[in-house]
Amino acid sequence: MIPNPLLRKLERFEPLSEADKAVVERASRHARTVEARTDLIREGNKPADVRLILDGFACRYKLLPDGGRQILAYLVPGDFCDLHVFILSEMDHSIATLSPCLVADIPREMILEMTEQHPKIARALWWATLVDEAVLREWLAGMGRRDASQQVAHLFCEMLVRLQTVGFATENSYELPVSQIELADTVGLSNVHVNRTLQELRAQGLIVLKGKSLVIPDVDRLKRFGEFNPNYLHLGPAPRSARGQNAEEVERQTA
Amino acid sequence: MIPNPLLRKLERFEPLSEADKAVVERASRHARTVEARTDLIREGNKPADVRLILDGFACRYKLLPDGGRQILAYLVPGDFCDLHVFILSEMDHSIATLSPCLVADIPREMILEMTEQHPKIARALWWATLVDEAVLREWLAGMGRRDASQQVAHLFCEMLVRLQTVGFATENSYELPVSQIELADTVGLSNVHVNRTLQELRAQGLIVLKGKSLVIPDVDRLKRFGEFNPNYLHLGPAPRSARGQNAEEVERQTA
DNA sequence: CGTTTGATTGACACGAGTCAACACCAGTGG
DNA sequence: CCACTGGTGTTGACTCGTGTCAATCAAACG
Numbered sequence: 001m002i003p004n005p006l007l008r009k010l011e012r013f014e015p016l017s018e019a020d021k022a023v024v025e026r027a028s029r030h031a032r033t034v035e036a037r038t039d040l041i042r043e044g045n046k047p048a049d050v051r052l053i054l055d056g057f058a059c060r061y062k063l064l065p066d067g068g069r070q071i072l073a074y075l076v077p078g079d080f081c082d083l084h085v086f087i088l089s090e091m092d093h094s095i096a097t098l099s100p101c102l103v104a105d106i107p108r109e110m111i112l113e114m115t116e117q118h119p120k121i122a123r124a125l126w127w128a129t130l131v132d133e134a135v136l137r138e139w140l141a142g143m144g145r146r147d148a149s150q151q152v153a154h155l156f157c158e159m160l161v162r163l164q165t166v167g168f169a170t171e172n173s174y175e176l177p178v179s180q181i182e183l184a185d186t187v188g189l190s191n192v193h194v195n196r197t198l199q200e201l202r203a204q205g206l207i208v209l210k211g212k213s214l215v216i217p218d219v220d221r222l223k224r225f226g227e228f229n230p231n232y233l234h235l236g237p238a239p240r241s242a243r244g245q246n247a248e249e250v251e252r253q254t255a
Numbered sequence: 256m257i258p259n260p261l262l263r264k265l266e267r268f269e270p271l272s273e274a275d276k277a278v279v280e281r282a283s284r285h286a287r288t289v290e291a292r293t294d295l296i297r298e299g300n301k302p303a304d305v306r307l308i309l310d311g312f313a314c315r316y317k318l319l320p321d322g323g324r325q326i327l328a329y330l331v332p333g334d335f336c337d338l339h340v341f342i343l344s345e346m347d348h349s350i351a352t353l354s355p356c357l358v359a360d361i362p363r364e365m366i367l368e369m370t371e372q373h374p375k376i377a378r379a380l381w382w383a384t385l386v387d388e389a390v391l392r393e394w395l396a397g398m399g400r401r402d403a404s405q406q407v408a409h410l411f412c413e414m415l416v417r418l419q420t421v422g423f424a425t426e427n428s429y430e431l432p433v434s435q436i437e438l439a440d441t442v443g444l445s446n447v448h449v450n451r452t453l454q455e456l457r458a459q460g461l462i463v464l465k466g467k468s469l470v471i472p473d474v475d476r477l478k479r480f481g482e483f484n485p486n487y488l489h490l491g492p493a494p495r496s497a498r499g500q501n502a503e504e505v506e507r508q509t510a
Numbered sequence: 511c512g513t514t515t516g517a518t519t520g521a522c523a524c525g526a527g528t529c530a531a532c533a534c535c536a537g538t539g540g
Numbered sequence: 541c542c543a544c545t546g547g548t549g550t551t552g553a554c555t556c557g558t559g560t561c562a563a564t565c566a567a568a569c570g
Binding site: 133134187 | 315317321325345378400489
């Protein structure tokens with residue numbers, strides 16, 4: 001089986017005890033598949049339990065009165081749809097799958113158990129929530145102050161790092177099951193301009209994007225181009241080697 | 256004296272007991288003044304305690320390598336600079352005053368006391384944090400999918416509501432101690448274009464902005480113009496004042 | 511008073527949006 | 541087996557919103 005992506009993510013923050021791990025595993029045991037482009041939660045809903053993505057891509061999004069859409073976050077394996085539904089009375093945005101997904105529905109009680117009886121998990125969940133917020137801030141900064149190509153490059157770097165931490169990316173590549181239209185709704189551009197931007201990144205040799213498969217020939221170069229500084233992901237030191245041109249430890253990819 | 260803005264805000268979520276209120280009051284007792292345009296926390300810092308704004312305007316911001324700046328949030332009376340510094344090892348952004356501020360430094364222990372021995376406060380703080388995140392999402396949506404004038408109008412509506420809940424705005428006006436340059440860094444535009452946008456809003460009679468004082472002659476009209484739907488602020492029903500009946504009209508419209 | 515910072519205005523350039531046409535599949539059904 | 545379809549990617553021509561540069565004003569300040 002695939003190692004639990006949530007576990008991988010949380011342990012990136014701090015090591016968990018065996019008992020902690022068991023609880024996390026148990027919470028994500030019962031999962032269902034959801035096909036692509038399906039709403040998991042809609043604005044106005046008050047979901048009864050917490051959804052956890054185990055495989056596939058999903059996104060938070062808002063629809064605007066004029067029909068426009070803005071994607072607010074990508075949810076990848078190990079990410080929660082909404083940890084805190086208990087507090088707010090209703091969702092102020094929607095969540096939908098982008099690709100086919102494996103989703104676990106974690107009952108409220110199990111979340112409470114995790115947070116009340118496993119302080120380390122509680123802290124790690126706190127951390128995950130804060131990182132989500134930090135990502136939001138980084139996107140906002142990108143939207144406001146970066147041009148199209150930088151912003152796309154930055155996004156690709158972020159997804160590389162995030163997917164690597166849960167074992168869904170190699171050293172320099174991953175599957176990005178997102179159409180150009182969806183990318184446009186993510187970075188706040190038109191689909192046409194996203195297309196031109198991707199062409200430009202390709203022409204500069206910064207990315208190789210065929211279908212849904214993204215390869216980054218020179219990760220450091222793309223990071224420099226996109227002004228990507230991973231500090232906001234709060235991952236601490238890379239687990240083994242990561243940075244240099246010679247980092248060759250490749251994550252095993254089971255998906 | 257002035258009722259504690261934090262208390263007002265938290266009680267907008269749920270009523271607190273007298274003991275709860277006393278603790279909140281105590282936490283915000285020792286405050287200091289900070290002059291305008293002063294960093295409270297810098298990126299990379301690990302602040303020892305939590306800062307609470309009691310008066311004035313502050314902002315979160317990020318500086319980009321090219322010198323650009325993006326303001327990520329406005330902090331108004333009742334807002335925390337960073338409730339969760341305990342978890343993350345360092346700040347990924349900075350916080351600065353915009354106007355002269357009154358700031359309380361709340362020691363970590365007092366936060367722990369509030370959250371561990373006063374569950375209602377804990378829930379209310381949770382709520383405040385989630386609302387901050389929701390505001391961030393709304394800004395992202397605005398940045399990505401609204402044009403300049405809508406976005407500015409939306410921001411003005413948001414600040415009206417937020418300031419009203421802490422008693423720093425009248426029915427239709429408030430002090431906005433923010434220069435056009437800072438506004439530009441907020442909405443992701445150039446200062447020149449912000450100026451033109453403000454002219455346009457003025458010309459349409461949507462706002463009266465002289466110096467730092469903002470008056471909104473017809474609040475509902477501005478809300479409609481900016482497509483402002485306050486649901487993301489999760490304030491529940493309006494507390495009783497005259498704002499009620501029209502707010503729902505806006506919500507209907509955006510459905 | 512100069513100095514300085516912020517607001518305002520105009521001329522011009524450029525990035526990004528819009529519209530439209532076409533190519534390229536993958537799926538569907540006749 | 542092959543038209544037909546709808547969604548996605550690609551391109552070009554044109555428009556328009558916003559940025560840039562620069563000059564001028566206005567107000568705050570020592």
